Amino acid sequence: MSAILPQAQALVSGLQALMPSVYQQDSLQALLGLFLEGQGSPLPEHCKTKSASALSRFLNEYKWPTRQVIRAVRQAVLQQILSQPRVGRRPTLQVILDLTTVEKVGKFKEFKHLIRVYNRKRGLHLVMLYLVVGQWRVPWGFRIYRGKDTPSPAKLGLRLVKSLPKTLTQQFEVLILADTAFGSNAFITRVRKLKHHALVGVPCDRRLEDGRNVAQLHKRGQQLRLLGLKFPVHLSWYYFKRSDGKLEKRYVLSTKALKGSTITWWGRRRWGIEGFFKTIKHRFGLHRFGQQTLLGVYRWLVLSLTAYLLAHWAHLHLEGGGARPDWGEAAQKALELLLPLMALFPLLAEIQRLRPLAKRYGLDINVDWCKM
Structure with a gap:
């Protein structure tokens, strides 16, 4: 199972490379980060790095190759399954x-x-x-x-x-x-x-x-x-x-x-x-789509299923698949291993929000960060 993490990282990088602009790459990361929170409510308005309207445009309007995303995920799946050694019948x-x-x-x-x-x-x-x-x-x-x-x-x-x-x-x-x-x-x-x-x-x-x-x-x-x-x-x-x-x-x-x-x-x-x-x-919000176009719904379903796969691979990487997965924990580990910035941004946003309160008690917290 040692090769799973590099293959998962390569898949995430490959999906980002399919996006036609840096802006859409950031939107893809933001959405996968939402799904990998593993709480079953990946609503765009909960995103800390992108506005809900930006994510809605990414799902419903922007031209990015949805079918190529599916092919890339399937190819990664086939590579993993077929690469496993087999003995016997x-x-x-x-x-x-x-x-x-x-x-x-x-x-x-x-x-x-x-x-x-x-x-x-x-x-x-x-x-x-x-x-x-x-x-x-x-x-x-x-x-x-x-x-x-x-x-x-x-x-x-x-x-x-x-x-x-x-x-x-x-x-x-x-x-x-x-x-x-x-x-x-x-x-x-x-x-x-x-x-x-x-x-x-x-x-x-x-x-x-x-x-x-x-x-x-x-x-x-x-x-x-x-x-x-x-x-x-x-x-x-x-x-x-x-x-x-x-x-x-x-x-x-x-x-x-x-x-x-x-x-x-x-x-x-x-x-x-x-x-x-x-x-x-x-855990991965398949049923929480709110898009008003068929393309938006289709993309939501595809990204939800992709997030599930990434969490499953993270579980196999860490546990070897022997234990029944805690899907909340597996999703969080996938987020930290594959999209570390998406794991850190909510923390940084919370620190920024509480900075005035910290100053009132004599604490000056300086964090240099910017939204994507």
């Missing part, structure tokens, strides 16, 4: 798909067609692809679900899977983990055509070719044929504890021949993305 790449809602209230005229009610939640509905391999946790990409009569979450998920580069998928055995929203025959068939394996949730009333449904099965891991599916699959289940304390039986289908206990184990692994959703929202 081909390792598994967990590709977790799920849909999360960035809940919003109010009116958004520029992209009102994207703010919809789905599953009784109003907001922006994101289909997210999240990679897990070894100690690495990587949000690779997202698509916006636009509601009825548009591509379903399962179709959007397939597009995300197809976006994975061959340099990555050829090095790993790809296992797609997803919930029941992605358990359609079409989704499972397409994953198989891509030569990947799928392990997805299925509802209890899913029919078999012999007329039974999966709720009538009593043996974990048995091979069976689902109605409308042209190849056999394997099924197991586990008990999920709901928020009310009750246990709910969840069924899991695997296109790979695995023991029932192994299918159950992998089925539970899908829930790792739920922890990521909580972290990215409540």
